[in-house]
Amino acid sequence: MRLDSYPAARPWAKAIREAVIARKMPPWLADPAHGKFANENSLTQAEIQTISAWAANTPRFEIHNPPPEQEWNIGRPDAIFTMPQPMPIPAQGAIDYQYIPLPTHFERDMWIQSVEVRPSDPSVVHHAVIYIRDPGSTWTKGPTQSDVLMVYTPGNNYDVWPAGMAKKIKAGADLVLQMHYTVNGKATQDQTRIGVTFATQPPEKAILTLQLNQDHFVIPPGDPAYRVQASGTLPNDAVLLSMFPHMHLRGKAFEYALAGPNGQYETLLSVPRYDFHWQLNYKLAAPRLLRAGTRLICTAWFDNSPNNPNNPDPTAEVRYGEQSWEEMMIGFFDVAVDAKFDKPAFFVRR
Numbered sequence: 001m002r003l004d005s006y007p008a009a010r011p012w013a014k015a016i017r018e019a020v021i022a023r024k025m026p027p028w029l030a031d032p033a034h035g036k037f038a039n040e041n042s043l044t045q046a047e048i049q050t051i052s053a054w055a056a057n058t059p060r061f062e063i064h065n066p067p068p069e070q071e072w073n074i075g076r077p078d079a080i081f082t083m084p085q086p087m088p089i090p091a092q093g094a095i096d097y098q099y100i101p102l103p104t105h106f107e108r109d110m111w112i113q114s115v116e117v118r119p120s121d122p123s124v125v126h127h128a129v130i131y132i133r134d135p136g137s138t139w140t141k142g143p144t145q146s147d148v149l150m151v152y153t154p155g156n157n158y159d160v161w162p163a164g165m166a167k168k169i170k171a172g173a174d175l176v177l178q179m180h181y182t183v184n185g186k187a188t189q190d191q192t193r194i195g196v197t198f199a200t201q202p203p204e205k206a207i208l209t210l211q212l213n214q215d216h217f218v219i220p221p222g223d224p225a226y227r228v229q230a231s232g233t234l235p236n237d238a239v240l241l242s243m244f245p246h247m248h249l250r251g252k253a254f255e256y257a258l259a260g261p262n263g264q265y266e267t268l269l270s271v272p273r274y275d276f277h278w279q280l281n282y283k284l285a286a287p288r289l290l291r292a293g294t295r296l297i298c299t300a301w302f303d304n305s306p307n308n309p310n311n312p313d314p315t316a317e318v319r320y321g322e323q324s325w326e327e328m329m330i331g332f333f334d335v336a337v338d339a340k341f342d343k344p345a346f347f348v349r350r
Contacts, residue, residue, distance in 0.1 A: 029271045031271070089188050095182070165204070165336050175194065219304045221317055234292055240289075242282060259296075
């Protein structure tokens with residue numbers, strides 16, 4: 001829907017009111033009982049009442065001297081990387097993952113303060129992962145040992161890191177854009193761009209994107225709450241910044257937890273009603289120091305029953321796979337570490 005003029009917004013007034021009263025918009029899926037998050041966008045009761053009052057009366061306001069439109073959420077990028085040519089998307093069928101190298105031509109190490117991914121047609125982009133391919137490397141499939149600049153999904157199209165923390169791209173490195181396209185019944189094309197801004201000075205902390213994932217599971221047909229878990233221990237001290245759960249159409253709920261003494265657990269993030277169409281990155285209001293040896297646990301639940309309106313086929317046995325009708329279980333999380341560490345060095349246990 002367009003909201004930049006009264007005639008465009010007015011027909012949506014009732015739907016807007018219902019959406020904000022039901023707290024469907026803006027989408028925020030974290031359970032408030034676990035954790036405080038810097039990017040929480042839930043409306044206050046006063047804000048809901050203001051929008052409801054507008055929807056009931058729909059007074060017309062004229063906007064004088066509107067602010068200029070801003071193409072990028074991160075401000076004017078210092079560098080923009082564009083797919084070399086548009087990707088044609090057919091109206092029907094399945095599309096394999098596309099891996100598109102984008103040379104940076106950086107002559108020295110660069111620290112990235114913010115990044116934004118802008119597909120030209122977001123309606124066909126299921127997700128995009130921007131890998132950082134080290135200088136001299138020529139791989140064309142996305143290995144988990146490479147660091148990730150950003151993961152783009154519906155609801156998560158840019159990231160800005162705190163002052164003193166940044167992502168490192170080495171001199172001569174390339175970006176590799178992993179594109180997962182899904183058809184929508186209409187032939188189109190997409191030419192995604194990536195914008196970045198540079199840190200003004202070398203940071204004290206380097207940001208790494210890590211993940212816990214499980215790819216060995218079989219979800220039985222009709223199961224309404226199939227549980228899958230993955231865990232791991234941190235090899236070195238790290239400051240936890242954010243958590244980003246990822247599943248597909250049968251995703252039901254997702255939790256991050258820390259293992260404590262005597263079998264106790266501390267829940268860091270609970271998403272009790274996971275929504276495939278709004279995959280959010282939950283940024284801690286107070287970053288959390290995690291000592292080396294800390295065990296982090298990710299638990300996912302999948303609804304493969306007929307009661308799941310997104311379920312492609314409740315009679316199917318579902319395994320891990322790249323396409324939306326298959327499933328994934330990945331718990332991404334960003335950490336800040338000493339700036340001398342790159343991803344391979346961080347995983348050397350001392």
